[in-house]
Amino acid sequence: MLLLESSFFQLIADQFIHTTWLEWLGVFSGFICIYLATKENVLSWPISIISVIAYAWVFLDAKMYGDMALQFYFLFTAFYGWYFWIRKKEVNDKPVTNLSRKGWWVAIGSIVVLSVALGLFLDYFTDTNVPYEDGFCTAMSFVAQLMLSRKILQNWILWIIVDLCYIPLYIYKNLNLSAIFYAFLVAIAIKGYIDWRKTYRREQAN
Numbered sequence: 001m002l003l004l005e006s007s008f009f010q011l012i013a014d015q016f017i018h019t020t021w022l023e024w025l026g027v028f029s030g031f032i033c034i035y036l037a038t039k040e041n042v043l044s045w046p047i048s049i050i051s052v053i054a055y056a057w058v059f060l061d062a063k064m065y066g067d068m069a070l071q072f073y074f075l076f077t078a079f080y081g082w083y084f085w086i087r088k089k090e091v092n093d094k095p096v097t098n099l100s101r102k103g104w105w106v107a108i109g110s111i112v113v114l115s116v117a118l119g120l121f122l123d124y125f126t127d128t129n130v131p132y133e134d135g136f137c138t139a140m141s142f143v144a145q146l147m148l149s150r151k152i153l154q155n156w157i158l159w160i161i162v163d164l165c166y167i168p169l170y171i172y173k174n175l176n177l178s179a180i181f182y183a184f185l186v187a188i189a190i191k192g193y194i195d196w197r198k199t200y201r202r203e204q205a206n
Helices: 002-017 021-038 044-061 065-090 101-125 131-149 155-172 176-205
Strands: none
Touching: 021 044, 021 176, 044 065, 065 101, 065 131, 101 131, 131 155, 155 176
């Protein structure tokens, strides 16, 4: 039993040793930017740029082309979110908004359409072996990131779902450090939702 446990932990240690410095950089900067986002700290956006650039190279090497392309979108929304959050603060507007029923249908519909379109594209035009899994996670991340940049409360619900989906995908692609990172992100996203909901309710009461 002890031998089996020793072999397991040795395997994990070996995998971490072979983790690229870009993945380490993406994980650490990503963790910081997500934590700051839960605190509604505008510094989340410039720090996220570091994580985005690092992960673009990581996903290219792992042949996860949907997620690689997603990083360019994240780069754009980082600058947009940075501007939008600063502007929100300057005009003293309500920082967090709630998604309407119509908004939910638009979000879900967008995820379904994007998932199918991206999955088909990745399946027929790239050499990835996870086209539809990559497509779904990319589509949901796309919508969640847009909602985050607009300070919509329910962005955290989408992040919880997609982070849970990413964990087995990253393990399959031997991105074990990222899999552990995303397990932590699930907990952070839950906290983010709770904190933002408190802020939303407080602002609505004023």
